[in-house]
Amino acid sequence: MKSRFKWLATLVALFTCLGIGADFSLNEVNAKKDDGTLKVAMEANYQPYNWTQTNNANGAVPIEGSKEYANGYDVKIAKIIGQELHRKVEVVKTEWDGLLPALTSGKADLIIAGMSPTAEREKAINFSKPYRNSTFVVITKINSRYANAKKLIDFKGAKLTAQQGTFHYDLIKQLKGAKRQPAMRDFAAMRQSLISGTIDGYVAEDTESTSFKMVDPDIKSIPVSKMAGFHATKEESVTSIGIAKPNKALLKSVNQILATIPQAKRVRLMTEAVKQQPKTDNDKKGKKAKSEPWLVSMWRQYGGMILNGIGMTLLLASVGTIAGFFIGLAVGIVRTIPTPTTGGKRWLLKFVNWLLSVYIEIFRGTPMMVQAAVIYYGIAQFWHLNIDRTVAALIIVSINTGAYLAEIIRGGIISTPEGQFEAASALGMTHNQRMWHIILPQAIKNCLPSITNEFIVNIKDTSVLSIISVSELFFVGSTIASQTFKFFPTYLTISAIYLILTFTITRIFNLIEKHLQGSKNYNLMANQVQVGTPKDMEAKN
Structure with a gap:
């Protein structure tokens, strides 16, 4: 048993080192706001x-x-x-x-x-x-059927969009007959959609067309602000x-x-x-x-950003999984405590179990992206506590992981054969002794594949933390793609990095799991030493 716990300790130390190796010092994470x-x-x-x-x-x-x-x-x-x-x-x-x-x-x-x-x-x-004062344009391809539009009605049938959360999207309604597509997240997404042909154009300010044309001469801007019937208020025309x-x-x-x-x-x-x-x-x-090969060009220009993104992703996933494991372990143990015989303790345990059930249901039943926004912005807005975004991200991943692992570990505990509990009780062990020496080593070993899966999920799910602008791997990749307009190559590279990370973690956990399984040869007769010949044995008899 001691050997198995040593391996678990080694596992914790390994991924703690990964987090430290991410080059994000505690001084950076806990930096106070400078007045x-x-x-x-x-x-x-x-x-x-x-x-x-x-x-x-x-x-x-x-x-x-x-x-x-x-x-x-x-x-x-x-x-x-x-x-x-x-x-x-x-x-x-x-x-x-x-x-x-x-x-x-x-x-x-x-x-x-x-x-x-x-x-x-x-x-x-x-x-x-x-x-800044602006006018509005529809940005389209130079060879588009809408490139020579002179009137608002000329955009009839055009698939147009605009940035989500802006009034630009409402302006499309003034282009009679245009097919308004779902709003997009940012201008980088709209540029790529226009290049790939999934939309015919998008509504933006004149500055956007000037910027876009600097990197792609095959686009054209149609000044809809100058067309009869188009109306934008003074407030909408300024920044x-x-x-x-x-x-x-x-x-x-x-x-x-x-x-x-x-x-x-x-x-x-x-x-x-x-x-x-x-x-x-x-x-x-x-x-x-x-x-110059696009991969070489990207790494030459943005290699530092990508490495920092990998470091942050490993930091969040490793620390979140380790902290979540201990949270889940504590919750799993509490939720499997036998019902006390005294009334006061029995009601206290029921209340604690109810609180833990609420915690598990909330964090398993809501998306991590929503949890991130609520914790990061909500705590600052309602309690005036300005938590660093990296600290907030670590808290979010940890408590989210803890909710999932709590049920995994609880399942591992209750799936242990009943005879194990009875044998330990017959030896006079207390509940704590049974859990620590008999049940938990078996439960954790049985839960290890699920814990491995949770670690892999955390590596991928840290991408949702872009909602609070944590510079993890996906957020860095999005920035690079939007500035280089190499969307497919960039995201393909980011996908390959994610695959390498998850593949490596899976192999490490498989080795640990294999070691914890121990030897499969339990033939006790093979280990016995035969003393003397058969004749000697007969003589002794």
Whole structure:
């Protein structure tokens, strides 16, 4: 038995080392908010307004909780504001749907992400004076049947879409006869859909078409804002800075600073951003750059980001599985405690079992993505506790895994033959002694395949933590794909990395499981030593 527990301890130590080896120090994870920092929320994935890069070239600023940097027109505006406020700018990278929760929960001080001050958004947050004016276009292929549209009715039959959570999607209704497709997550997805032909076009601002044409000359923008019958309010045609409603002083300061930035300077900043946006395999004239294998090119430019993503994925999966194992072990043991004979203890145990059942049902019955959003943003918004996103992710994976493993371990305990319990009781063992020395070693060994499966699931399911912008492998892959427009090669590479990780973990656990099984030869007669010859035995008799 001791040998088996040594192997379990070795397993824990192995994956703890994997987590430590991910190069994410505790100082980074538990870093306290610096009062001298201006935290600005943005996607860092919407060129030329904002994007992600691997270094601080062209004045890029650091992204919170990562080794990456953000740049773009929004970043340039943020730096001007930060300079006037004497605060260092740091980007809080999050998906579009997470921008408002990040601001209202106190994770960010400002939203500078090309956001328009619509009436619905103004119910939740305040907006500054506009810092950018835009017109609207339909972006399509240059050889599309809709490329020469002159009137709104010319888009009849066109499959059009827009970004999810934006008013752009509602503007499609003004294009009579157009077939409105489901809204898409971001501009990178829309660009890829247009290139692959699954849509005929998408509605966006004129800046998006300028940025897209820099990397793909085969697209065309149709200025629908100039067509008769098209209407967009003044609020929908500008972009402003989002500020939490209680922060009136910051709103006043931001408006004062924006008033000092002349229009000519804003135009110059946008021109610079368009020129500085990440390049793809195409140069500005649309000609292919000198041949270099796409895999080599991607690793040369983004290899550091990918390795950091792998490290974060292993950290979350290993720590989450180990912590979840001990949570599940504790819950499984408690839920298999025999019913006490005294009334008080019996009711206490029932109450504890009820609480544990609620915990298990909640975390097994809701998606991890929802749990992540509730824990990360909800705790900050309602209890004013600003938990680091990596710490929040570790907590989420751990308690989610614990809920699943609790039932797995409970099943392993109750599936142990009843005779094992009876024999241990006959030897005078207490319940704790029976569990520790007899039942648990067998139950854990029997549960090991399920624990292995849970570890593999955690490696893959960490991808849902992109909802709180944890820079794990999938989130990094999405960023690379959106900036290189190499969607298939990038996701194929990410899939291969996931396969290597899960294959390796499976083989490690298979070796451990094989060792715990022990020898299959239990023929006791084969181990007996025969003393003397048969004649000697007869003589003795």
